[in-house]
Amino acid sequence: MSLDRRLKEGLERSSSAIEERSMDHALDGVVARGRRWRRARRVAAGTLAVAAVMAAVVIAPKALDAIRGLRESRPASPQELLRQIAGTYTIEVDQSAGAIESFEMAGMWTVSLLRSGEMEITPPPAFLRTWDQPTGDVFTLAAGTLRANAFGQLCADSIGTYMWTLRDDRLSLAPLTEDCEARKALFTASTWVRQRE
Amino acid sequence: MSSITMRLREGTTGAVAERDAEFAWFFRTEYEAVVRTMYLIVHDREQARDIAQDAFVQLFTRWRRISQYERPEAWVRRVGIRMAVRAVRRERLRPRLERELDVASLPKPVDVDVLQAVRRLPAAQRAAVVLFYFFEDRPVSEVAQILSCPEVTAKVYLHRARKRLAALLGERETEEIEDVS
Numbered sequence: 001m002s003l004d005r006r007l008k009e010g011l012e013r014s015s016s017a018i019e020e021r022s023m024d025h026a027l028d029g030v031v032a033r034g035r036r037w038r039r040a041r042r043v044a045a046g047t048l049a050v051a052a053v054m055a056a057v058v059i060a061p062k063a064l065d066a067i068r069g070l071r072e073s074r075p076a077s078p079q080e081l082l083r084q085i086a087g088t089y090t091i092e093v094d095q096s097a098g099a100i101e102s103f104e105m106a107g108m109w110t111v112s113l114l115r116s117g118e119m120e121i122t123p124p125p126a127f128l129r130t131w132d133q134p135t136g137d138v139f140t141l142a143a144g145t146l147r148a149n150a151f152g153q154l155c156a157d158s159i160g161t162y163m164w165t166l167r168d169d170r171l172s173l174a175p176l177t178e179d180c181e182a183r184k185a186l187f188t189a190s191t192w193v194r195q196r197e
Numbered sequence: 198m199s200s201i202t203m204r205l206r207e208g209t210t211g212a213v214a215e216r217d218a219e220f221a222w223f224f225r226t227e228y229e230a231v232v233r234t235m236y237l238i239v240h241d242r243e244q245a246r247d248i249a250q251d252a253f254v255q256l257f258t259r260w261r262r263i264s265q266y267e268r269p270e271a272w273v274r275r276v277g278i279r280m281a282v283r284a285v286r287r288e289r290l291r292p293r294l295e296r297e298l299d300v301a302s303l304p305k306p307v308d309v310d311v312l313q314a315v316r317r318l319p320a321a322q323r324a325a326v327v328l329f330y331f332f333e334d335r336p337v338s339e340v341a342q343i344l345s346c347p348e349v350t351a352k353v354y355l356h357r358a359r360k361r362l363a364a365l366l367g368e369r370e371t372e373e374i375e376d377v378s
Binding site: 002003004006007008009010011012013014015016017018023026027029030031033034035037038041 | 217220221224225228229232233234236237242245246250253254257258308310311312315326327330331359362363366368369370
């Protein structure tokens with residue numbers, strides 16, 4: 001007998017050593033285990049989905065805050081600062097003592113801060129009756145500070161430095177170094193209100 | 198009567214019932230052949246049944262997809278054979294005395310010599326021999342596919358196995374392996 005035939009017949013005969021006792025019993029066992037496995041997989045998938053949603057709900061806002069915080073904590077470039085502050089502001093200057101009275105500054109002022117760094121000042125008519133239209137005014141920005149040469153003709157080309165804060169279109173200026181009374185009077189008379197374009 | 202049959206008779210409706218019925222039919226057609234194949238590899242009846250059932254459980258959980266295959270029976274055999282080969286490898290780590298074949302418990306007309314000789318082969322060679330000689334005379338290319346190895350590797354397994362079996366059984370190797378495809 002050849003090896004191939006011996007193996008074929010031997011394996012065929014030997015496989016009969018195992019007789020399945022109950023096909024139905026085996027089938028039920030397989031189906032029951034399969035269903036349990038499927039259920040477990042579904043439960044696991046559901047748990048994962050819930051966990052993912054919870055993570056999104058709990059973690060996402062914190063992550064966004066953190067990202068926002070990172071953005072806010074990064075020092076802004078001069079271009080970014082100019083973009084933030086640019087706009088046309090109105091300043092209501094009340095009649096009062098001191099520089100305002102002596103320079104006849106009372107009334108509504110309009111100041112345009114341009115992205116180019118130019119500052120266009122439109123005084124009230126009373127001011128222009130005595131003084132020239134301010135020209136050639138510029139400003140520069142650094143983190144938290146604004147430097148300007150406004151009213152150069154009244155203040156011998158001096159430059160004033162102010163701390164600035166802008167919130168909800170309202171610009172506040174607080175003097176750090178300033179020799180020019182007229183400029184100080186205008187910049188600090190009231191909060192500058194940015195006009196909507 | 199099996200509970201799955203009962204459920205079907207009780208009128209479980211729709212696609213699920215149809216799939217269950219298809220699976221039950223497939224199981225009845227293929228299960229015994231898979232158990233026998235597993236037995237020829239692991240040489241332990243209970244372990245062969247366990248492995249076959251594990252393979253069918255895996256098939257059941259993926260039945261919707263696997264039933265679309267051209268030959269779902271090849272898939273379940275492949276899964277079963279991989280499990281059986283792993284089981285044999287584990288088994289070979291046990292002390293030899295513990296793993297000797299219990300000849301007395303085998304029913305007639307088992308060819309004990311063939312079983313003992315096959316048992317001395319490494320797991321992959323054992324699986325290759327069973328697939329090639331027992332499992333519907335599968336071509337070497339399919340044996341390789343089921344064993345997840347290149348065809349040339351499957352040929353080497355068969356060549357070495359035949360050489361060893363010829364020596365153990367005192368038979369002559371008459372011809373080289375011919376691919377029956």
